[in-house]
């Protein structure tokens with residue numbers, strides 16, 4: 001077209017005509033694409049031509065245009081003869097730019113071989129395969145490619161249907177990850193389960209060993225052993241129990257053991273047992289158990305609780321040790337002490353009498369040295385008499401025969417007297433006295449003096465450099481508390497627990513003193529007989545305060 005020949009207005013008009021023609025052409029193409037026309041007349045240099053569309057099946061064209069898959073038709077050179085909008089959209093290009101392109105431009109390097117194979121095969125027969133397509137920005141899209149040959153007027157073409165596999169691949173990928181996670185979780189669970197099984201097996205084994213260990217131990221000690229629950233029911237006895245009692249499990253289990261205890265010992269045993277269950281303190285009691293031959297033997301019972309981490313009692317372990325032989329020995333010893341002290345008393349009384357006779361016989365004629373000997377002999381005889389009296393008291397207590405008359409006693413006066421005597425006997429010690437006057441009690445003055453003298457003797461015996469001894473009375477709530485304090489070696493808590501026992505003495509190699517461990521035992525008995533209380537406050541190395549409390553006469 002030679003533009004110079006036209007005026008501006010003419011050019012404008014031609015431009016407008018061309019625009020209208022283009023719109024018509026576009027409409028026509030859309031009409032064909034959407035199957036609205038099957039034929040069209042096109043004006044060209046040879047005049048008007050009628051074009052009918054051989055594959056002008058409206059339904060299929062609409063279907064192909066609307067379907068979700070990409071559809072293209074290629075000739076032998078892979079030139080795109082036809083493409084639906086979906087394929088153009090998949091490749092990110094306007095439709096008109098797709099037609100006429102070589103399909104190979106959408107094939108990335110990685111898929112070239114696969115694509116070529118599919119193409120070679122596709123011209124022969126229908127085939128399918130997965131490939132990657134690259135859009136204009138190089139983004140890869142996984143696709144399923146299906147090839148079918150088409151017979152067109154112009155010759156055979158290859159129709160490709162391209163299904164976007166992106167979301168399917170994503171789902172597959174996600175599924176794969178989920179599967180892997182599931183597998184990992186399964187493996188972890190299996191591992192955990194195996195570990196758990198191993199632990200349970202090991203624990204069961206440990207438990208079995210420790211139970212066997214306990215049984216072995218329990219059945220091989222000479223004592224009878226049991227375990228009982230926090231409520232008191234016994235749930236285990238060792239073999240010795242069955243051998244001794246001749247009972248069976250069913251008879252002994254729970255509280256059945258009560259039938260094996262001597263009826264006289266049962267109330268005290270039950271009291272102590274229930275007390276221990278309540279407080280969680282060690283259970284300790286002596287009682288007689290019936291043997292299979294219906295004889296009774298003395299036993300010392302001890303039970304201690306086993307607690308969990310929170311301190312709650314899980315169960316108790318108890319033992320009953322046969323002390324029948326020791327008891328017999330002790331009885332024999334008591335009997336001997338009783339007889340011996342009694343036998344000693346008679347010659348001692350004569351000895352004392354003769355000493356008195358000698359000392360009063362023609363005094364002025366006795367040389368001073370003899371007088372001195374007589375004095376020393378009298379002190380020794382007095383000591384001996386004290387000792388024998390203590391021994392006699394002990395055997396009387398054992399026989400339940402420590403008897404004496406009770407009456408009204410002025411305790412304040414009695415104490416003053418004791419203080420006077422003590423000052424005389426122990427001039428090297430400082431006796432500090434804090435007494436209240438006229439404290440009256442019901443009791444036996446001689447026996448109470450015996451207790452006080454025992455406290456003072458001990459205070460002297462167990463004191464060190466500090467020679468002070470404090471005697472004190474305090475009246476409170478109708479009770480008088482009499483105490484003797486020293487500043488000597490003192491006592492540990494364990495020693496305190498035992499000092500009122502018969503013949504108990506603390507073994508202290510640094511502080512050896514004479515004595516038989518009878519004084520506090522007798523004092524305890526005397527104060528109990530007076531319905532009072534005896535005790536000691538002390539710390540090792542820090543002196544001691546021995547005291548007793550008695551009801552005062554109002």
Ligand code: ADP
Pocket residue numbers: 454458459462486488489490491499504505506507514515516517518519520521543544
């Ligand atoms: P003895 O003094 O004859 O051994 P006791 O029955 O009077 O017997 O005392 C028992 C034990 O108590 C003593 O052996 C001693 O170990 C301890 N004891 C008594 N009094 C005191 C005290 N004042 N200080 C320290 N220990 C004491």
